[in-house]
Amino acid sequence: MYILRAENFGVRIGNRWILKDIDFRLKRSQIYVLFGPNGSGKTTIISAIAGLPGYEVEGKIFFDDKDITDLEIDERANLGISVAFQYPPEITGVKLEAILKRCLDKDPEDDFSESEMQMIESFKLAEFLNRDINVGFSGGERKRAEMLQMFFLRSELLLLDEPDSGVDVDTLKLMGEQLQKYIDDNEATALIVTHQGGILEYMDPKYACVLFDSSLQCFADPNRIAKELRQCGYQCCIQCNRKVTRPWNDH
Amino acid sequence: MERSLKPSDLTEIPHQILEEAVRAGIEKDDSKRAGTLMHVDRETIYTKINEKFRNQIEFMDVKDAIKKYPWVDDYRWKIVDRDKDEYTRKVAEDFSGGYFIHVKENADITFPLQACLMMAQKEIEQKIYNIIIVDEGANVNIISTCVQHSRAKKASHLGITEYFLKKDSYLNFTMVHSWSEDTFVRPRSAAVLDDGAVFISNYLSLRPAKDVQMYPVAYCNGKSSKASINSILYGHTNTKLDIGSAAILNGPESAADMTSRAISRNGSEMILRGRIEAHDPTARGHLECKGLLLDEKSFIHSIPELIASKGGAELSHEASVGKISDKEISYLMTRRMSEEDAISMIIRGFMDVGILGLPSQLEKEVDRVIDLTADAS
Numbered sequence: 131m132y133i134l135r136a137e138n139f140g141v142r143i144g145n146r147w148i149l150k151d152i153d154f155r156l157k158r159s160q161i162y163v164l165f166g167p168n169g170s171g172k173t174t175i176i177s178a179i180a181g182l183p184g185y186e187v188e189g190k191i192f193f194d195d196k197d198i199t200d201l202e203i204d205e206r207a208n209l210g211i212s213v214a215f216q217y218p219p220e221i222t223g224v225k226l227e228a229i230l231k232r233c234l235d236k237d238p239e240d241d242f243s244e245s246e247m248q249m250i251e252s253f254k255l256a257e258f259l260n261r262d263i264n265v266g267f268s269g270g271e272r273k274r275a276e277m278l279q280m281f282f283l284r285s286e287l288l289l290l291d292e293p294d295s296g297v298d299v300d301t302l303k304l305m306g307e308q309l310q311k312y313i314d315d316n317e318a319t320a321l322i323v324t325h326q327g328g329i330l331e332y333m334d335p336k337y338a339c340v341l342f343d344s345s346l347q348c349f350a351d352p353n354r355i356a357k358e359l360r361q362c363g364y365q366c367c368i369q370c371n372r373k374v375t376r377p378w379n380d381h
Numbered sequence: 382m383e384r385s386l387k388p389s390d391l392t393e394i395p396h397q398i399l400e401e402a403v404r405a406g407i408e409k410d411d412s413k414r415a416g417t418l419m420h421v422d423r424e425t426i427y428t429k430i431n432e433k434f435r436n437q438i439e440f441m442d443v444k445d446a447i448k449k450y451p452w453v454d455d456y457r458w459k460i461v462d463r464d465k466d467e468y469t470r471k472v473a474e475d476f477s478g479g480y481f482i483h484v485k486e487n488a489d490i491t492f493p494l495q496a497c498l499m500m501a502q503k504e505i506e507q508k509i510y511n512i513i514i515v516d517e518g519a520n521v522n523i524i525s526t527c528v529q530h531s532r533a534k535k536a537s538h539l540g541i542t543e544y545f546l547k548k549d550s551y552l553n554f555t556m557v558h559s560w561s562e563d564t565f566v567r568p569r570s571a572a573v574l575d576d577g578a579v580f581i582s583n584y585l586s587l588r589p590a591k592d593v594q595m596y597p598v599a600y601c602n603g604k605s606s607k608a609s610i611n612s613i614l615y616g617h618t619n620t621k622l623d624i625g626s627a628a629i630l631n632g633p634e635s636a637a638d639m640t641s642r643a644i645s646r647n648g649s650e651m652i653l654r655g656r657i658e659a660h661d662p663t664a665r666g667h668l669e670c671k672g673l674l675l676d677e678k679s680f681i682h683s684i685p686e687l688i689a690s691k692g693g694a695e696l697s698h699e700a701s702v703g704k705i706s707d708k709e710i711s712y713l714m715t716r717r718m719s720e721e722d723a724i725s726m727i728i729r730g731f732m733d734v735g736i737l738g739l740p741s742q743l744e745k746e747v748d749r750v751i752d753l754t755a756d757a758s
Contacts, residue, residue, distance in 0.1 A: 182711050203714035212715060219709045222671060223642075223733030224726055232726075233716050262733070279716060 131195060133158050133287055133319045134179070138189035141171070141178045148174040150344045151189070156287070159317045161310070161333060163324060163352045166341035167364040172323040173216060175341065176289040179321075180213045181206045193287065210286035214276035214293055216323075220264040226275060227259040233282035246282070253278045253304070269296035277305055281312055288312075288320040294329035306332025327356035340364070388427055391417065398530070402497045405526040405559035406750040415492040415521075416440040421499045422507065423477035437488035438521070439481065443510055446481035453481065456512055460543050460571040460600065468539045468567040472508045479511040479540070480525075484550075487518040493743060494521060499528045500536040500564075509540040513552065515578075520551035522743060527566075528559045537565035544572035546580055548603065553739065555583040557750060560590035562618055568595045576603035576632070582610045583737040585747070587754035589618040589649075596654065598627045601635035601664075612641040613732045613751070616649030616679070625654025625684070630664035630694070637666040640736045644728060646675035655698070656686040662693030672702035673731055 134156040141149045148171035156162055166172045178187050181203040190199050193209050201209075231238060234246065242250065250256050253274045264272055273293050280288050288309070294302055310333045313320055322329065330352055338352035342364065348355065358366065388394050391411050394402075398421060403409055411417040415434045418441070419427040425442035439446070447453050463473040480496045500507050515521060529536050538560075546552055560566060572580050580599055599608035610626045628637030639655045657666035672681040687696040705727055713723035734748045 180715055182715075183707065202720075203711055204717055204719050207715050207717040215712065219706065219712050221709050221712070221727060221730060223730030223735070224713075225730075228726070228730070229713070229716060232713075232718060235717075260735075262730075283717060 132156060132192075133194060135192040135195075136189065137192070139191065140188035141174050142186040142188070143174070143184065147344050148185075149341075152346055154346060156319050156321065158319055159313060160337060161313055161320045161322065161335035163322050163327065163330065163335050163338035163355075164341055165324060165327065165338060165355055165359065168325070170341045171344070172341055173291050176213060176291050176321070176323055180211060180289055182213075207283070210284070212280040212283045212285035212288055214273070214280055214288070214290040216291040216295065218264050218272055218276055220262065222262060222265070224263050225260055226255065226263050229263055229279065230259070230282055233279050249278065249281065252308070270298055270301040273297050273305065274301060277309065281308075284316070286316070286318050288318060290320060290322045292323055292325060294324055294326065302328050303332050305329060309333060327352070327359065330356055391427065391429075394419065394427060398499065398501060401528055401530050402499060402526065404753060405497070405528045406524060406557045406747070407495055407497050407526055408746070411495075413492060414495050415490045416494045418442070418480050418496045419499070420478055420480070420497070420509065422502050422505055425478050431492060434488070434490055434492070437485050438490060438494070439483040439485075440494060441481050443479045443481040443512055446483075446512070453512065456514065456543065456545060457510075458543075460573050461541055461569050465569060469541060469569050472510055472539050472541050472569075476508040476510040476541075479509040481511070482513045482523065484515045484519040484521045486516040488516070488521070490519070490521040494523045496523070496525045497528060498525070498538070498540065499530060500533045500538060501530040502533055502536070504535045505533065506537045507539065509538070511540065511542040512545075513542065513554070514545045515547060515550040515552045517547040518549050519547075522553040522555075522740060524555045524557065524743070526557040526559060529561045529564045531561060533561070535563045538567070540568045540570075542568065542570035544570070544580065546572060546574045546578035546606075548575045549577040550575070551579045553581040553583075555737065555739065555743070555747060556585070557747075558584070558586040558590070558593070559588050559754070560586075560593070562589045562591060562620075564590045566590055566593040566595070568597070570595075570597040572597070572599045572608070574599065574601045574603050574606035574608065574632075574635075576605060578603055578606045580606075580608045581738045582608070582626070583739070584612040584614075584624070585751070586622065586624070587613070587615040587732075587751060589616075589620045590622070591619075592621045594623040596625045596627065598629060599637065600629045601632050601637060603632045603635070605634045606632050607635065608637045609738055610637070610639045611737050612643075613734075613736070614641065614643040614651065614653075615732065615754070616643065616645045616651045617647045619648040621650050623652040623654070625652075625656065627656040627658070628666060630657065630659045630661060630666060632664070633661050634663045635661060636664065639668045639670075641670045642731055642733070642736065643670070643672045643681060644675060644731060645672065645679040645681050648678045650680045652682045652684065654684045654686070656688065657696055658688040658690070659694030659696055660690045662691040664691075665695040667696070668698035668700075670698070670700040671731070673728070674702065674704050675728075
């Protein structure tokens with residue numbers, strides 16, 4: 131059984147098709163990487179799966195064989211889908227601590243357990259607990275806070291939007307290793323949108339593809355795609371579509 | 382209220398009076414307070430000073446203070462102009478009382494003082510005059526709550542307060558207003574700060590009111606004096622609020638910051654003013670005002686003003702008014718919150734007690750007051 135299935139899936143913003151008529155399936159306990167040039171619609175795919183507003187979706191999305199195409203954001207979240215935003219909003223007066231407790235289904239007056247506190251410390255966020263969420267957070271602090279929220283939600287499908295953009299090497303390593311461990315320990319699945327692929331160095335993803343021209347292309351080994359991209363950019367990467375075909379649907 | 386009923390302990394105060402006061406933030410256990418004063422309608426019915434601080438503070442009805450100490454006259458109407466408007470003139474002519482707080486030199490008042498001014502009769506016009514004097518090197522936290530009892534209809538409250546902060550003193554003053562839909566309110570107050578004095582003034586108005594207009598002024602005359610003026614306003618059910626404050630920076634290296642959060646809903650009209658004037662080249666000030674409009678029937682007009690008469694002064698402001706952001710709601714919904722829960726978390730967060738600069742224990746208490754009031758509405 132697949133954790134996520136998209137059938138005849140398309141996303142439109144106004145008159146523009148970001149994606150058209152694609153099918154893909156994601157298995158449990160796997161990490162998928164979605165590459166794509168700026169503006170290709172990577173964020174849109176994640177947003178459409180999470181049910182965020184502002185998009186018109188065609189086709190069907192199934193989570194654990196349940197049709198979620200028409201579900202609200204929180205209904206999808208309750209099933210186990212979570213998002214790490216590329217640009218999470220700053221919310222005046224809403225503390226990181228309050229949100230983490232909601233993620234853990236705790237009351238505001240409940241304390242964090244020892245292991246939860248350890249997790250917060252390993253993400254170097256203890257001193258941010260009483261800060262307004264994302265207000266004055268650096269790029270790395272935002273990304274770490276986003277990932278920690280996903281873990282506290284006990285999500286099964288983790289959608290990560292550019293978790294590796296604008297973060298230093300230490301943070302990349304921390305996030306890559308923690309994510310790999312979470313996926314392994316929880317039989318969860320991650321779909322990572324990335325521009326450069328920096329986080330891949332610290333993980334072991336098996337599947338990747340490139341979003342280009344409203345479709346998914348070049349279903350190849352993630353590290354190979356990342357290497358090609360570093361060498362010759364997206365145009366060149368698309369060329370190799372002819373040479374490599376390993377669509378996820380066959381796995 | 383009959384004289385003979387004057388209670389010697391808060392528990393002797395009629396239940397329906399005390400409960401309304403507690404709902405607005407009065408601590409029932411007054412051993413946790415440096416002192417407590419309650420003025421109901423036209424009479425101070427209760428005053429108590431904690432034994433621990435008896436030699437360090439004087440806390441009594443202002444009429445008693447005027448009788449006891451002739452020098453109090455040297456302070457009266459010194460910074461609020463008694464001819465300012467019809468309301469100051471009314472109080473200057475006749476007032477029923479108010480509180481007199483005198484914190485003595487170098488006193489360290491570790492427990493807060495609390496005062497409650499309540500209107501319990503129908504159609505009463507309550508006229509209050511308060512004086513607060515904090516002597517050199519002293520520090521104190523005061524919570525003052527003004528309440529219209531739910532059974533008192535169409536009441537109006539006119540209140541004058543003059544604050545005197547001597548050299549190197551610290552006053553953290555939190556005023557909680559808890560009115561009803563037909564209350565008319567005109568406070569008039571001003572503070573004057575000597576060298577090194579720090580004045581933190583917080584204002585919370587979370588329940589409906591018919592019409593509140595106030596514009597307290599802090600004169601930072603002393604060198605390195607500092608005023609921090611903050612407000613959390615929740616206007617609803619046709620409430621009209623015209624709330625502002627001004628800081629006049631006259632002293633060298635004097636400073637002011639103003640932070641306000643205003644939520645307007647259900648036909649509420651709010652005018653939010655803020656004015657910082659710098660008349661010294663080393664003065665600096667910052668003004669921040671955020672308004673949240675929850676529906677199409679409500680209205681917020683934000684008026685930040687910065688005035689500098691000397692080059693070198695640094696003044697800045699940021700102001701925003703808008704509705705709740707859809708992105709913030711969606712974000713919280715991805716954290717398994719329903720849309721309704723997300724909206725209430727954003728609204729509750731907006732009324733963040735953290736902006737008030739309160740000591741942590743008081744912060745918790747004021748936070749609870751906000752919870753109580755927010756729940757009630």
